[in-house]
Amino acid sequence: MSVFLEAFSTAFNLIVSLDTSLLEIVWLSIKISISSLIIASLFGFPIGALLAMKSFGGRALIITIFNSMMGMPPVVVGLVVYLMVSRSGPLGWLEILYTPYAMIIAQVILIFPIIVALSTQILEELHKEYEDIFKIFSVPPRTAVITYIFDSKDALLTIFLAGFGRAISEVGAVIIVGGNIDHATRVMTTTIALETSKGDLPLALALGIILLGLSLIVNLIATKIKSGTTGGING
Amino acid sequence: MANLPPKIISVEKLKLLGSKNIGSILEIDKLTLEASTLTVVLGPNGAGKSLFLHLLQGLILPTEGRITFNNEIPIKPTYSMISIVTQKPRFLRKSVENNIKFVLKLNNTYSHKNLLDVIERFELSAQRELLANKLSGGEKQRLALALAICKDPSILLLDEPTASADPQTTLMIEKILSEESSLGKKLILVTHDIAQAKRLGQDIIFIYKGRIIEQKTVTSFFEKPEKKESIQFLSGEITL
Numbered sequence: 001m002s003v004f005l006e007a008f009s010t011a012f013n014l015i016v017s018l019d020t021s022l023l024e025i026v027w028l029s030i031k032i033s034i035s036s037l038i039i040a041s042l043f044g045f046p047i048g049a050l051l052a053m054k055s056f057g058g059r060a061l062i063i064t065i066f067n068s069m070m071g072m073p074p075v076v077v078g079l080v081v082y083l084m085v086s087r088s089g090p091l092g093w094l095e096i097l098y099t100p101y102a103m104i105i106a107q108v109i110l111i112f113p114i115i116v117a118l119s120t121q122i123l124e125e126l127h128k129e130y131e132d133i134f135k136i137f138s139v140p141p142r143t144a145v146i147t148y149i150f151d152s153k154d155a156l157l158t159i160f161l162a163g164f165g166r167a168i169s170e171v172g173a174v175i176i177v178g179g180n181i182d183h184a185t186r187v188m189t190t191t192i193a194l195e196t197s198k199g200d201l202p203l204a205l206a207l208g209i210i211l212l213g214l215s216l217i218v219n220l221i222a223t224k225i226k227s228g229t230t231g232g233i234n235g
Numbered sequence: 236m237a238n239l240p241p242k243i244i245s246v247e248k249l250k251l252l253g254s255k256n257i258g259s260i261l262e263i264d265k266l267t268l269e270a271s272t273l274t275v276v277l278g279p280n281g282a283g284k285s286l287f288l289h290l291l292q293g294l295i296l297p298t299e300g301r302i303t304f305n306n307e308i309p310i311k312p313t314y315s316m317i318s319i320v321t322q323k324p325r326f327l328r329k330s331v332e333n334n335i336k337f338v339l340k341l342n343n344t345y346s347h348k349n350l351l352d353v354i355e356r357f358e359l360s361a362q363r364e365l366l367a368n369k370l371s372g373g374e375k376q377r378l379a380l381a382l383a384i385c386k387d388p389s390i391l392l393l394d395e396p397t398a399s400a401d402p403q404t405t406l407m408i409e410k411i412l413s414e415e416s417s418l419g420k421k422l423i424l425v426t427h428d429i430a431q432a433k434r435l436g437q438d439i440i441f442i443y444k445g446r447i448i449e450q451k452t453v454t455s456f457f458e459k460p461e462k463k464e465s466i467q468f469l470s471g472e473i474t475l
Contacts, residue, residue: 126328129325129328130325130327132294132321132325133325133326133327135292135293135294135314136292136294136318136319136383136386137318137338137341137382137386138314138315138341139341143341147327147337151327151328151329
């Protein structure tokens with residue numbers, strides 16, 4: 001019990017003292033996770049929409065592959081990215097191993113299937129409901145796209161959060177391709193792993209508490225967004 | 236302001252094949268419908284009445300043949316002058332008010348006054364804030380009709396629009412249909428309610444096993460049905 005109390009005390013002290021090392025780690029974690037999420041979403045949502053609304057050969061197979069990829073082990077992804085960006089790998093010339101860029105690539109690979117697979121499911125269901133309505137009322141494509149996004153915004157936001165959750169809490173891949181280098185690639189999860197192995201449990205727990213707090217804040221913001229969006233033709 | 240009504244709806248050599256080689260599920264060699272009348276489509280369950288309306292609206296495409304409006308093959312802009320109330324209407328995941336607002340805005344006829352007029356005309360004031368998909372059967376049919384009419388179509392297709400309605404709602408819907416018909420719109424109504432067909436219809440199409448068996452005026456159809464299937468249907472002896 002004292003370990004937990006010490007952890008809370010340490011976390012409180014670290015936060016109120018605005019410890020620069022801690023802020024650096026937290027900020028890097030957020031930057032990498034958000035960057036990965038934005039990149040994965042930019043490609044993932046349109047591909048999800050395409051799979052949901054268009055019929056073509058091999059569609060079912062592609063969906064099955066994306067569904068399976070949702071459970072990819074992060075260490076395997078980390079290993080593959082490591083092999084790709086290491087000096088002797090095909091992308092070795094980029095020289096991004098042990099940099100945040102490699103960590104972002106690994107996280108994008110982990111998040112992308114989640115966004116594609118879940119948005120396909122959500123938009124496919126909505127498309128079945130709306131297809132005839134849009135035909136009957138001759139809804140222009142632009143309005144249709146806006147309506148699809150607007151009317152599935154809560155679900156899409158949840159997918160976004162799932163992607164963020166996966167990214168911010170991921171450790172296996174980023175530790176392999178990032179190397180957990182202090183002041184360079186050290187993020188919250190890799191620090192927790194390191195401090196635990198060193199036996200500094202209060203600091204590890206403190207970081208865990210901050211990680212949970214961060215997730216809570218992101219979810220609260222999302223809830224706020226969900227409850228306050230109106231306007232346009234979708235009124 | 237409604238689009239100019241078409242002079243004629245014409246169907247030629249229309250064929251819709253079913254899946255798995257079951258043959259044609261709807262086959263109409265030739266059919267001509269006058270504009271500005273209320274045509275009632277009768278027939279037993281599964282005869283192809285709803286398919287016929289879905290083909291007219293363009294929700295499904297025929298395997299062969301063609302449908303023309305004013306001798307023109309419908310393309311997307313032409314479909315904009317047709318509207319349909321389906322048997323199981325679907326709505327956007329929005330409130331009643333926002334569904335109506337959506338269609339009015341699409342039709343460039345949105346104003347707060349128009350919105351209130353529609354809500355009042357279809358007696359949806361108490362439901363305006365409710366999610367459209369949570370309405371009762373009768374309320375859904377009122378809303379579906381409201382949306383179809385908000386599109387201001389020249390041709391209004393109605394697939395059993397009073398099937399889930401209580402007598403009061405049925406009366407209200409029939410009154411609105413009569414008003415729309417009197418505005419010069421072409422109404423095609425599928426119903427199983429013979430009394431309703433007599434009350435509202437001007438001409439009748441009788442469909443049986445995917446074929447039009449008889450096409451007549453209401454009086455003529457009910458007083459002197461010619462075909463064996465029509466006679467059996469009216470006497471309640473026929474099923475598909």
